[in-house]
Each structure stands twice: as C-alpha cells, then as structure tokens.
Amino acid sequence: MEMNTPKRNSHSLIEVIEYNSKKYKEYTTETTKKYNFRLLGDIPEGNVRWINIDGQCSEEVLNKISDVFNIHPLVTKNILNNNQRAKIEEYEDFLYIVAKMIYYSGDELVLEHIRFILGKNYVISFGETKGDVFDDIRDKIRNEGTQIRKFGADYLMYSLLDAIVDGYLDVLEVLDEKIDTLEEQVIMNNSQERLYKIRKIKKILLNISKYIWPLREVTSLMGKESNQLIQPSTEPYIRDVYEHIAQAIETTETYREILTGLMELYVSNTSYKLNEIMKVLTIISTIFIPLTFIVGVYGMNFRYMPEIEYRWGYAITWAIMIAISSFMVYYFKKKKWF
Amino acid sequence: MEMNTPKRNSHSLIEVIEYNSKKYKEYTTETTKKYNFRLLGDIPEGNVRWINIDGQCSEEVLNKISDVFNIHPLVTKNILNNNQRAKIEEYEDFLYIVAKMIYYSGDELVLEHIRFILGKNYVISFGETKGDVFDDIRDKIRNEGTQIRKFGADYLMYSLLDAIVDGYLDVLEVLDEKIDTLEEQVIMNNSQERLYKIRKIKKILLNISKYIWPLREVTSLMGKESNQLIQPSTEPYIRDVYEHIAQAIETTETYREILTGLMELYVSNTSYKLNEIMKVLTIISTIFIPLTFIVGVYGMNFRYMPEIEYRWGYAITWAIMIAISSFMVYYFKKKKWF
Amino acid sequence: MEMNTPKRNSHSLIEVIEYNSKKYKEYTTETTKKYNFRLLGDIPEGNVRWINIDGQCSEEVLNKISDVFNIHPLVTKNILNNNQRAKIEEYEDFLYIVAKMIYYSGDELVLEHIRFILGKNYVISFGETKGDVFDDIRDKIRNEGTQIRKFGADYLMYSLLDAIVDGYLDVLEVLDEKIDTLEEQVIMNNSQERLYKIRKIKKILLNISKYIWPLREVTSLMGKESNQLIQPSTEPYIRDVYEHIAQAIETTETYREILTGLMELYVSNTSYKLNEIMKVLTIISTIFIPLTFIVGVYGMNFRYMPEIEYRWGYAITWAIMIAISSFMVYYFKKKKWF
C-alpha cells in the first residue's frame, strides 16, 4: 500500500551461472524462439547451475522451463502471479520458495517479489528487476576458493535467502535512525506533520512484519525438512538465517511499541500545550473580568452616585482593584496554576 | 449485521452437470412430485456429477435427496439452517462443508451461505441465489481439455472453494481502495461522516475475519484428512486454496490495524483543530482584555481624576496600550504559540 | 455481578421420566423420610431414566442419592456448591457435568447453575428452579417415535446441553437488537445514559464469555472421551453442540468488538460536540472582543480627544468596526472553521 513496486523489465533475459569448486562459467541468453530450452536442464555431474530470470517472465518461456525441470503446473501458475505471500512448498524433486525483498532505492522503499526453485543441483530465481542485491553472491561465485564454490545448490539457496534477510535488517537500521530523529522532533516541537510521519513508519513496519513472518516459517521448514535437497552441512547456515529473521521480527515488534509510545507522547504533548495556553487565558481573564466590571460601574451615568463625588473615590477604586488582583495572583500561585 | 443477505428464490431448481474427460451433459429439473430422485444418485462409472440447488431447498426435496445419497439426518437438519459458521464434517462416505461467500452486488456487500456435500464421484451444492460466481467453473467444465475435466469430484470441490476465496480477495481489493480514499479524506478534512465510514469498514472487516477464519480450518482439515475422497494429486490444489485464505486473513488483519491507525489520526486531527482554534481565542482575548480594562478606567465618571485633565493623557494611554499589546505578541511568539 | 440468580425453591421434588423406544413413564416423588431411594437406582434393562431435582437439594437427600448411584464424595460436595464454573469430570462409571444456563425472564437476565450426572442408562439433573427450558425435551420424550426415544442416556444428555446452548444463542439475539438500537441512539443523540447502557451490555457479554468458554471444553472432552458412556452414534450430535458453542463464542467476541467501537464512537461524538460549541464561542468572542475595545476607547472621558470632535468620527468608527469584523469572518471561513 505504502511501498513501491519496481518497474518490471519487459524483456526477460536468462542469466546462467554455473560452477563447481574448480570451474566457473557465466552467460546470458535471450529467450528467442530458436533457443533450445533442453540445454538449460542439462547440468554436468558435480556442477551447480543458477538460472536467474529478471523481469516478468512470459508464460510461454515459463512453460518451456517448467517442462525441462518437470515443474508442477500449479507452481508455474503461481510464478506468474506477483501477489503471493512468502511460502515454501515441497514437491517431489524440488522446493518452491517465495520471498518478498525490501530495500531503499534512494528515499523510496521498494518491495520486490522473488520466487525460487531449488533442485538437486540447480536454483532458478525469478525477480522483478535486475537483482543487484545478489551481486555480492555473484562475486563470491566468481572467486575460486570461496565457501560457496565448495558447497552445492542448497548453500546457494541459503546465500540468496541470507541476502534477502540482510535487506530487511538494513531497512530496519534506516528506520531506527528515522525513529530517533522523529522522537527528538516530537519532544522539541509538535506539529501535525510529525503525526503523519509516525503513521507512515508504522505502516512500513506493519508491512515488514507481514512479509517477514511467513519467511520465518519458510526457513523453519527448510531446516526441519527431512528433505534430501538440504544437506546436513548446510543446516547450521539455514538455522543462522532463521536467527536473523527472528531478530528482524523482534526489532520490528520493538519499533512498533516505540512508535506506539511516540504516538502517546505526541498526543500528550499536544494536550499539554493546550493546557499551558488555557492556563494563561484563565489567569488573565479571571484577573481582568472583575476589574472591568468595577470600572464599568463607575462609568454609569446615574445622577445620584455618591462615590463619584468623593474626593478620594478614584484613588480608593484603584486601591480596591489592586487588592483584588493581588489576591488572585496569590491564590493562583498557591494553587500552583502557574 | 452490516451485510445483506440475498433474496432467496422460493422455487428451487435442481441443476445437474455431469462430465468425464470426454463427455459432458447439463440439464435442469424442476422438483415436481413425479420426479424420480433415485436417478440423481445413479452416476455412471468414471463420471463426476455436480448437483447444484439454488434457493431455499424445501425440506421434502432435501429429505428425498438425503435418502438417495445416504446423508446423516443431522446434516439434513443443518442444511436447512442458514445460520451456521463455516465448517467441515467428515462422515463415512461424504464430507459436509459449509462456507460463507461474500461479494459486492453494486454498492452493497452480500453475504451468502453455501453448503456442499462431497462424495466419491459427486458434489451437491446448496446456494441461496443462482450462483453466478460459479459460472467460470461451468464454462471450464463445458470446454473439453480443461484441467477440471481430467480430475474427479475432489478437484471440482477445490474449484468451488477457490471461487469463494477469490470472492473474499476481490472484496478486500475494493476495501483497499476505500481505505485509501478515506485516509486522504481524513487528512484533508475531518468530519463526523468520516468516522462513520471508518466504523462501517471496520465492521465489514470484523465480519470477513469471522467468516474466513473457520474456512482456513476447513481447508486445513481437507488437506490433512487421511480421507479417500481427496486424491493425492488434488492435495497441492487444496494447499493452494489454504495459502489464499491465509493471505486474505493477513490482509484483513493489516487493514484492521490500518483502520485503527486511521481512527487515531481522526481523533488526533480533531483535537489538533480544537487546539488551533483555542490558540486564536486565547491570543486575541489575552491581548484585548487588559486593554479593555484600561479604556474602562478612563470611562469612569469620577469628578476628581487627574489624568483626564492632562493635555497628553489620551496619547499616553494609547502609548501604554500599544506597549502592552506589543509585549504580549512578542511573548506569545517567543513561546511559539502561533 | 450484573445478572440475577433465580429464587430457589426451598422444597425439592424428584421428577422421574423413564422411557425406552416403546414405553414411557413419568412421576414425581416428594423426598419424605419413608421414601426408599434404592428404587431410584433400579433401572430396568433397556430403559433410560431421567431424574430431575429442582430447587436446592438438601444434603441429606443428596447423600442418599449419591449412595445409590455410587457417586464420589467430592462430587456430592460440589453439587451443593452453587458457585462453580462449567466443567466436566470423568469418574469410573459416570460423567459429572456442570453448566451455567442464562435466559431472559421478562427484562431481566437470569443465570442458573445446573449440574448433571450422566451414567450408563440414567441422567440426574440438579437445577435451581423448575427447569421449564427443558419442557421441549419432555414433550419429545412423551411422543413415541421421536429420535430421543430411540437413543440412550447420552442422547438425552446431548439434548439437555443443546437446550442450554440454544439459551445462549437466544440471549445473544436479544443483545444483537439492543446493540443495534444503542448504535442508532449514540449517533442521534449522545447522553451519559448511553454510556451506562454500553457498559451494562459489555458486562453481560463479559459474563457470557466467562460462562460459555468452559462449556466448549466440556463438549470437546465429551466428543473426544474414549468413554463408553458416549456411543459413536451420538458423537456427531455432541460435535454439533460444540459447533453451536463455537458460534456463540464468536458472536460474543464480535459483539464485544462492536461495543468497543461504539464506546469509541460515543467518546468521539462527545468531543466532536464540544468542538462545535467551542468554535461558536471562539468566533463570536474573537469578533466582538476587538470591537468592544474600540467602543471602549471612545467612551473615555479625556478632555483632549481630537476624534471626538470630528464631524464624521462616529461614522468612521463604525466603518472601521465593520471592516475588522468582515475580515475576521472571511479569515475564519477560509480556515474552514465554520
């Protein structure tokens, strides 16, 4: 609702990265008609192949890929739908994983929908933009001797999820600063804009919470899955991602409580200010209203007003008025009204 | 409470659609006295029969159908009752499923109570109106080669539930827009009507939440049921409906939180406006009240008031009053009261 | 706290209804000294005996009954205590069930505490008044051919619980109307009385919630109990009661949320009205306070006030005052203050 979705590339490219602990290959293919999709599924023994498809994948291309990797038609239908929540589904020889990615692009928060298919020796990823968030992973693959080169497709999957979760933690760090700034502003100077900002951050946190909770379930299931796709040596890593997600969830909850407190502070500050203003009005009004009445009395034009004629009438009136106002100031001071 | 229930057709028609992967038959029967209900239960091997009864089914007709399909008397009693919550009940050779359907008919939200009986090779559905929401499914059945034609009664059941859940998602989409519009309106211009609108949407969400939660349980049980009625090949589809329901629930929760925030915004806006108005009153009153007192003083008719006779008395009075009011304006500015 | 408890009959009568699918017998016994309680426990094979004791059962009578039916002393102690929550307790050859019954007697909500002992072929019920709520069940027993005559004591137990739960649903229906009326009233015309009514209904719902939650557990345990007392053929009926309870709980929760919303509406309406009134005060005060000052100025009696002598002084003063007030009205209109 609040977040932006990135513009999708209309032309989808297939980016293939293939590696084992010794060799490494990387190329990009346009999905022209002549392309033989069979080749995509033909992975040499011992190699891991990462097939990354950016932009909206056309139904036609997707069907061909599904054919090659033997993907259930329901999954194919799901991949085309950008509106799903994060989840994991276990099929006979692959896992289907959906995740939401968020990151700041400039000042705007972007939400991206990413889907993965994890097979025995391949990962297929479907993003919406050219997934630069994964550049770090590409670099690690390019360098021989990195841990990722020693492990299989499940470790690649872990790396991808880890990058996504790190994105959440980065966004939360930005929000931390924003909340701190906002808090100072609310204490210094209340204005309606602060309220809108509180509200905006609250909605972002609401969305983060919505996206990250199912992700926890995803990693939890991946960790527990008595699945041959996740090797025991990768399990501690999955558990680690799970911990990061738990931390992000906790932080989100904490921030939401802090914002609720900030909201209360804002409301309380507003009513405090009204109070202060009301007090001044009361004191000034309460002092002058009786005095104004007194001067009104001697402004009357009755023919027979004895005080008017007295030599000291004017002076006595002043004395009375000063006495009344002094008493009032004293009374209010005693009541601690100012 | 808020929602409308559709007008029930008083005459019930029995609509029968029967198909297998190759053939397809569709006809409608009026339940006159002469009708031989036995025929209804006589389903050729390999065929799937969908019996759809619109409008309030008379007790007599229902009893005859119950007889044919061997339906438990408690279920028969339940079908006649329009006030049940969504649920699933497992009997020896059929599942009894109750669901609430909601959709917008024009500007009004309509709530319809639908009951299903899923047997080995048949589905009986009891709606309240001519169920146009299921027209898509009818079309798919009519076309040879569609997936629905290849699967059995359990897939038909899935399709029906899926259509119902899609109805929820559609309603939520409409509400999304309404909430967005409402938010803009609250920020622009507060009025009591906004409050009533917030309240109305809140109640709709409350009802949606109430109807969809048990539906989740229904699909969850269908998916888990070690029941012969649901075939393994249909299970991923049931799981998919489950995911959609989970999404609808999440969205509902998110909207409710957003509305709570909107309510707070409304209240805060209202008190903010009061604040603004109070400030103006205070400032103008506080400036003029002392001045009015001063002019009152020299309006008194005492015979002996020395200032009155001074040549510059009037001018000095003006000077004093300008000085006082200037000081006050300065003081309020410094206090950031305006 | 809010609810009334019925006046207990001081003399307890023992009402016995005994039946099987063919015969039916009904009589009432006063528990005089000479009565042979042994006869109570002497139930012919194939018969179901319902022993209903209205009013406060004396400890002496209760002990004799306990002796006959071999009831645990703790249960006997419990039956004498009217202050227990709904519960189910499983003993070797009977179930002890406690339930709270609520119904409207005229305009007052009455709370009644009912206890049941369900044995193999008997039900003993202890009420506080002559339990007219169970008259329907008595009628059904009297008519040969009804379902209740075909089943055993467990079905009788189900019928009794069903009647109690229906009582809750009836009360909730009455509350539904009351809430609707209240809502209209709050929107039309706020008064402190509305608040008391909201509060009263809230407390009733709080109590209903408190009484019905444990009842759910009761039926849930009855349904699951691998107990020989509940026959498989009765289980769907128990499940049905369970569903009704779940519905009552849901409705209660929904009503409570609606009332919370109504409370908010009330508060918001009240502050809205204050706002409206404050606005009028502000506008009128703000317009007239400066004008009053001006006319005060020319009410001063200084000897040397040049404006006083001018031919057009009076007219110019009016012109200035009209200009000031016009500007203010324009300014307030622009600010949308009225």
Next chain:
Amino acid sequence: MEMNTPKRNSHSLIEVIEYNSKKYKEYTTETTKKYNFRLLGDIPEGNVRWINIDGQCSEEVLNKISDVFNIHPLVTKNILNNNQRAKIEEYEDFLYIVAKMIYYSGDELVLEHIRFILGKNYVISFGETKGDVFDDIRDKIRNEGTQIRKFGADYLMYSLLDAIVDGYLDVLEVLDEKIDTLEEQVIMNNSQERLYKIRKIKKILLNISKYIWPLREVTSLMGKESNQLIQPSTEPYIRDVYEHIAQAIETTETYREILTGLMELYVSNTSYKLNEIMKVLTIISTIFIPLTFIVGVYGMNFRYMPEIEYRWGYAITWAIMIAISSFMVYYFKKKKWF
C-alpha cells in the same frame, strides 16, 4: 509493591502434628542446641507427620532438617530466600512446592510466602507468621473420623493448598464488593480519589494474577505427575483445587476488565462534566458579548451621534438587544446545546 508482608517471628518454633486414622499427637519444640533433629525424621510406619515451622527459619536449623530428610542443597538455599515465585520441583523422594498466600488482616492485604516439602509420609511447611489460616486443618486432624485422618500426606498437602486457594477466593470476594461500591461512587460523583482507588485495586489484581498463575501450573503438575507421592485416590482432590484456581484466575481477569471499563467510565464522566460546564460558559458568553458591544457603542462620547438624541433611541436599543438574545437562545435550543 502494594501489599504488606507480615512481620516475621524472629524465634522459630517447630510444631509437629502426627496422626493416623486412629491416633493423634501434637507438640511444639524449641530448636535449642540440644535438640536431636534425628527424631524429626523418625516416623512410625502408617503415620503422617506434619512439621510446621513459623517465622524465619535459621540457616543452621534448616541445614539440620535438610540433613535428616535428605533435601537437596539447592532447595535448602531456596527455602531461605523469600522472594521466589510459586513453583513445584520434583526431586527423587520429595516434592518442593512454593506458594504465595494472601489474606486481609483488618484493612490491609497481607502477602505471605509459604514453602512445602511433601515426602512419602510427611509434610514440612515453612511460613512467615503463625499460620492461623491452617487452624481449620489442625481442627480436622484433631477430630477422629474426618477424611484427612483416613488419607496420607498427599491429602494433607491438598488440604493446605486448598486453604491457600480459598484465601484467594476470599480476597476476591472482598474486592468484588469494593468494585461495586466504587462503581456507584464513580457514577454519582467523580473525584480524583476514585481514580487512585481504581488504580490501587488494579494493582492488587495484577499481583493476585501474578501469584496465582504459577499456582495453576503447580497443581496441574501435581495432578499429572506420574509420581508415587500422589496416590490415585487423592488425584480428584488435586483436580478440584485446580478448578478453584482456574475460577480465581477467571474472576481476576473479569475484575480487571471491569476495572478497565470503570476507568473508561471515569474518564468519560470527567470529560462529560467539562462539556456541561463549557456549554454554560459558551451560552452565557455568546449571548452577552454582542450585547455588551452594543451598550459600549452608545457609551461613546462622540459629539455627533444621531441615535443619542432620538426620543426612542434607548427603547429601540433594548428591543434590538432582546431580539438578538432571543434568537440566540432559540438557535442554541434548536442545536440541542442545552
């Protein structure tokens, strides 16, 4: 925080009550140096021994007792600490149970920390004051033929817990009355003191809730424990205590909700009163401010004011003022402002 803790006796006495179904013995020992603690653990076959130690037990004495009954050092350390939450711990041949007892002593709520050790044929209890709450149990033991004399140490333990839980129910009954009184007071006459009272009761309930929740767990574990210390015949009694605790918890929750409602009522009443007062101010101000302006106009001393000279000027002015004020009264009536 709010509750008082009783003054501890500085000298600890060991009170011993020993019984079986036929005999009964009771004596008190001062724990002088010469006392042979071995005797304490020497319990004749078939007897139950209750060792009650009031006041702060010295570490030395406790160590000797621990030695005799073979108590784990951690338990010994725990017994000396008065700051623990209610809990149950299972050791090889005893159960260690901690409970909080609350009761009204005059107008003050007292909190007492009690610890029990339940062995095969003994109960050791450590209280803070002379535990008069247990006098009923002492009396029952003294009378031959009571149930407690027929059962073992586990039934004694049940009786002690039951007495403690009854203490909670008694306190809640007192609070019930207090809340009812408070409610009437809030409706009749709002004052800041009411608020402090609401707050005080809320804190008491918060504490009760805190103390009784873990107690539920204690009895739940005692009931389930496949422990030889609790005999099957005692289990229904434990379950009964559990029910009482559940009832106390429910009541506490209900009271807390009622108090929250009372708080809302208080706040609403306060703002309602402010409203009423504001209305009067507004109406009187709004009526008189324009009139005061008018009379000010004709108090001006301009030489050329034509109205002044008119014969009916004064009368017409009155007429205008009456017209304006009548219109205003009418307008406010129509707006239902008073």
Next chain:
Amino acid sequence: MEMNTPKRNSHSLIEVIEYNSKKYKEYTTETTKKYNFRLLGDIPEGNVRWINIDGQCSEEVLNKISDVFNIHPLVTKNILNNNQRAKIEEYEDFLYIVAKMIYYSGDELVLEHIRFILGKNYVISFGETKGDVFDDIRDKIRNEGTQIRKFGADYLMYSLLDAIVDGYLDVLEVLDEKIDTLEEQVIMNNSQERLYKIRKIKKILLNISKYIWPLREVTSLMGKESNQLIQPSTEPYIRDVYEHIAQAIETTETYREILTGLMELYVSNTSYKLNEIMKVLTIISTIFIPLTFIVGVYGMNFRYMPEIEYRWGYAITWAIMIAISSFMVYYFKKKKWF
C-alpha cells in the same frame, strides 16, 4: 537504543583459570605472535579450564582458537558480530551460547554482549569489557572446598549464566524504586518531565524484555538437552536459573503494566487539572459577564433614559446585580461545580 554499550578494550588479553577439586591455577597471556595456541586446548584429565577473552577479539586470534577447539566457521563468524540475540546452538562437541548482560554503571544502564562456548571440560567466554561481574565466580574458584570446585565445566557455565540473570534482577530492583518515586511525583505534581521519565523506563523495560525472553529459551533448551555436556547433577541448577529468568520476565511484565497505569494516571491528572482551571474561569466569567453588561447599559449616553434620573436608580442596580450573582453562585453550588 536507550542503553549504552561499554567501550571495548582494543587489546585483547586471554585470561585462563584452571581448576579441579584440589588444585587451582590462574594466568593471563597476551596474544602475541609467538604464542602457541595449541597449549590452550591441552587440558589435563579431570581439570576444568575457563578461558576468558575481554575486549574485541581480533579475527586472527579467534581463528586460531577456533582451530584448536574445532569450532564451526559459522560460530567463529557469529562471535565477531556484536549484534546477535541471545541464543543457544548445539554442535557436535560444544554448545554455543549468546547472552546479553545489563547492569547499572553509575547512573547509566550498560548493555554487554557475551558469548560462551561450553565444551566437555572447558568454557570459553567472550566479553566486551573486563568482566567484573564474574569476580564473585573467580573468588569461589580460588577457594578450595566451594561447590564450583567439585563440579565440572557445566556447573561453571551455570554460575556464569546465574551471574548474568542476577544482573537483570538487580536492574529490576533499581527500576522498582524509580517507579515508586515516579508514582509519588505524578500524584503530587504533574509536569511534562514525568512523562519523559515514564517513557524512558518503559523503553528500558522493553529492551530488558527483548533480551531476557530468548535467554529463557536458552536455559530451557540446556535443561532439556539430551546432551552429554550437561550432567544430571547440574540439571536442578539450570532449572533454578530458568526460574529466576521466569521471575525476571514476570516482574518486567508487571512493571510494564504498572507504567501503563501510571501513564493513564498522568493523562488523567493532566485533564483533571485542566478541568479545575476551566471551572474557575467559567464561574468567574459567567458571574461577571451579565453584570458587566448591566453596568454597560447605564453607561450609555442616550438623552432620554428614565432610570438615570431616578433617585434610587443606582442602589436598585446594585441590588439587581447582587441578586443575579447570588443566584448564580447558588446554582453552581447545587450543580456541584465547585
């Protein structure tokens, strides 16, 4: 967010304490290049070795230690990261435990991140400052005959965790006093500063809650773990830490509820004061506004005002004004407005 993190020592020292029930050795090593890390892992049979590393451990040193103790690379990576939540991870031959420690250093609350590795006969601890909180444990180890000398590495681990949890309980005790003081202040004299203090403590409690919840899970898993690292004799101690944590959590929750109540009290007090002030304004205004109007009337300069000429006009005017104000005072008294 609110809490301080201690300044880390930049140079890391390795402190080694080695003991068995009879002998004890303690030394410190600087991790210079020449140091042979192999020696660290070389623990004589029957000895327990505690290796404590204060300050930020350099990656190089850590890698060497990891090598010696065969620590998983993921754990090594984790140890370097100061931003993790409390957790426990089970590896083949060690447990990895993370905890947050909090304590007051002067008036500032300090948060320290501590990590432990518990092996069969060693504990490695990584703190941020010289961990003086553990000095008590060091002292106990130095003294022969203490319990810690009799047990193994698991008891040392328990002692360390216990010291950390005691730190939480100490902080909560300080907060208890602060809350009590704050409560008195709020009742005595409301000011905006109180609000900031409430907010500050609330945030501290939020953080404590966040840090201690996962700690509960840690001890719970340690207690249950069918792990050979925790010996049965140590299990009761672990359970005891668990109890302390549960107590800290409960206390935190209670304090948070108390603070919420205090917040309500603050808001209510503020609006109560505004009320009081408004009342005075209303009463004084309402009494004098009509009087001022009356005196204004007779200040008018109309030529023909009959009352002006009356002998008793002035006296009658006073009489009327006294009557009006007396009635008003009476009316307000009756309405209990002051």
